[in-house]
Amino acid sequence: EDQVTQSPEALRLQEGESSSLNCSYTVSGLRGLFWYRQDPGKGPEFLFTLYSAGEEKEKERLKATLTKKESFLHITAPKPEDSATYLCAVQGSGASKIIFGSGTRLSIRP
């Protein structure tokens, strides 16, 4: 059964303090791994899709990487506006369903 585990549950950083969020996954063949950002009271907003181990994608202060068992979302020199919940999801090659992890709540203090 496909499974996604995110850690930590919550992370508080000082502005400018870089860190990484982890997404560990178990899936029968990976069709895609997704990262989303969710602000309070809103629907998730797409950030990245990664398709194969070794792939990396960047967007402003965010960089997502992928191995065969996990993905990392690296945040470089974060700003308070980066505060949000970050969600990871996977889709296996043998199924159409997309399964989400429980998310990491990121808080950046000015």
Added chain:
Amino acid sequence: NAGVTQTPKFQVLKTGQSMTLQCAQDMNHEYMSWYRQDPGMGLRLIHYSVGAGITDQGEVPNGYNVSRSTTEDFPLRLLSAAPSQTSVYFCASSLARGDTEAFFGQGTRLTVV
């Protein structure tokens, strides 16, 4: 460009009542899905559809029905609401197969008393 539109935004039901959560998208997406989000549990997949006339169950389908008669619409029906169905519900759509960017609606906050 409206994207994914969910109605209503808020709803209070009594136990045993039925209702339909509406979801419409104007991007001609084949793949649509319904999730519920509870505190500390992330998004859990209820039902999904890979095209008009085709639906399948997700992780937590019990108590919910769906149909997909058109590409644009994917309603979620609660036949007999229970307090355990109190949650925030999100509808999402993406291109065929689902392995691309998904667009989410703004959510429906449902309370069952």
